[in-house]
Amino acid sequence: MSERSPKDKDNSVQVLEFVPAEVAEIDLYQKREKIYTRKIEGFFQRIRLYTGWPLLIGYFVLPWLNWGDRQSVLFDLPERKFHILWMTFWPQDMSMLAWLLIIAAFALFAVTNLAGRVWCGYTCPQTVWTAMFMWIEQKTEGSRNQRIKLDQQPWSFDKFRKKFLKHSMWLGLAFFTGFTFVGYFTPIVGMTIDLAQLSIHPMAAFWIGFFTLATYGNAGWMREQVCKYMCPYARFQSAMFDPDTLIISYDKARGEPRGSRKHADDHQQQGLGDCIDCQLCVQVCPTGIDIRNGLQYECIGCALCIDACDSVMDKMHYPRGLIRYTTENALKGKKLHIIRPRLVGYIVAVALMVSFLGYRMATRDSIVLSVLRDRQALYYTTDSGQIENRYTVKIANKTETNHKYRLSLNSSAPIQMPEQGAITVSSGEVRELNIRLTLAPEYSEQAANSVQFKVYAESEPEKSVTVDSKFFAPGSGH
Ligand code: SF4
Ligand code: SF4
Known part of the structure; x- marks a missing residue:
């Protein structure tokens, strides 16, 4: 920039004029230069292999394994139940899943503070999948120099064949990845049969297509761009250093x-x-x-x-x-400190949260009891003159075994509940009951009476769950 400052002699007002010496156009978007990586072997690449393969095998195999008579890991969104090995998380347990994510985040902070970006380098799915896609590229198009030469060559049958083979293999792997991912949300065996019979649900087909393209794009085309520009962890991980x-x-x-x-x-x-x-x-x-x-x-x-x-x-x-x-x-030649306040802080936080979560999981109710009052009327009068209140009672069995449950009622008023007998609820199922409570009219002087529903499994009577509700009657003013 050059600057001119003529002075107004009469009134001493300075007028500054800025004249740009040169005008440059700055492109805010930096064009990507394709990176041709050279293959290398060595000690750390063997470690990456040993950490990457178990994760990959786990990812692809886990949804095919059963735990009891259900899929070992299934995030069943329509049923609002998450099955992870022996555990089933119900909507009431979602806070525990949130805790699990917070613990994972703090564990990542601790590892990053201690050993830098080992998560990114060794186990991040973006890194692992990109490494697989690069391996395919090396197998189909050759070494770094051969790939550079191939890209500079004009199109020929050989170039087309190599590119076609590479992209077909990429898409095949991406499809397998997307299909497996959707298999964590939809029973994978049924989905495979549906796919073979070309009768797959359109929503499942959409998500398989979406994740296939996402994998193909991220690991095949965008690669390091994802780490550099899309991953938030790359941006804030230095705060943990x-x-x-x-x-x-x-x-x-x-x-x-x-x-x-x-x-x-x-x-x-x-x-x-x-x-x-x-x-x-x-x-x-x-x-x-x-x-x-x-x-x-x-x-x-x-x-x-x-x-x-x-x-x-x-x-x-x-x-x-x-x-x-x-x-x-x-x-800098200074002394190394492995134990340091921030790291200790992360570890203590993780340990406390793991203990809290472990306690919550060990003591969580294995039964869910919900009681919903009939909304159409406060009370009914039966033909025999009894005051009647209607309820929808739901009993959910959160355990891995079938149970017989007993339902009972507590109230200070002589409110009657018909004998329910043993209520069988299969593992992971919810049983809905329509309950009618009655009260003789001579006891109906109180408009609102407290009632308490109680349920327990016959095999574990000590683990009961209670829910408070109300019984309405005409009251003394009636
Ligand atoms: S010798 Fe120098 S340029 Fe070659 S790999 Fe080592 S650091 Fe890099
Ligand atoms: S990403 Fe980092 S660790 Fe990996 S090769 Fe490049 S400089 Fe080295």
Whole structure:
């Protein structure tokens, strides 16, 4: 910007005029540059394999397993019941699920404070699925250099064949992922039979299609863009970092000045550090960053650059660990503190919440009793002159076994309930009863009487549940 400031001599008013020296157009949208990652093997990639595979197998297999006579994990939205292995969560238990999510979040905070973005690098579904999609890409289109060449080539039969094969496999895996995901919400065996008979419910078909496209787009096309621009955790995880958090870092003091060298042995005499500037750490990085520029929010902590650099160090006969897991304090030569207040705070919070949730789950009612008064009339008078109140009583069996229940009534007034006998309710089922309570007219001087319904399983009479309600009568003013 250049500035001109002519002075008005008569009235001493200064008028400032700003004339832009150059006008530049800034594009707020940064165009994505395709990242061609190089395949690398090493210690940390084996760990990623061992953490990724069990999760994948668990994801794909779990909905096919049964627990008793129902699907082991089923989020049954129409029935408003969530089955997770031996546990069934009813709408009344939703606060427990909320607690479970809060505990998971705090556990993630603790792990992040201790070991940085290990969740992102080793177990996040986006990372695991992207790694599978990249594996397919390498198998169908070849190595990094072959893929770069293929993309630069004009279209040919061979290029079409390779691309077609890659996208078909991507879509197949994405479909399998989407179908399994919907199978956590709809019984998967029935859905598979429906699919085979082409009679699948349109809503299920829609969600399978949606999650297929989401997987295909996220893991095949968007990849690191999801971590960089869409994942909120990437943005706020640095708030959990402190100078003692484990981060993947390049040892500048050891690596610089970087540069290629003729002989590996005398690089110090040549005034060079250990980094030979081979760019391998950049070429393997799935987010396309150069870790030598310092810690960046794009780094997902996958440790590919560590394995890449260690392989280079091995070839050069230099010690491993030019890029390594370390801490800011360790890099500055300061003492490492593993136990620190914030970490202790997270762990204590998680322990307290787990204990609270465990207590809530151990002591939660295994029966749900709900009592709804008839809304059409306060009371009825029967042919024999009795005062009658009508109720809808629901008994839900939240246990994993069938039970026989007993329903009884408590009231200070002589209100009668017909004998109910044993009420059988299957596991996970709700039984609805229409109950009519009666009161002789000579006792009806009180307009509102308190009544208490009580239910218990015959096999566990000590675990009873009670619900208070009202019995209305004409009252003395009638
Ligand atoms: S892989 Fe290691 S040696 Fe090669 S550029 Fe990266 S830091 Fe330097
Ligand atoms: S810099 Fe890249 S390769 Fe290294 S851990 Fe971070 S994301 Fe992975």
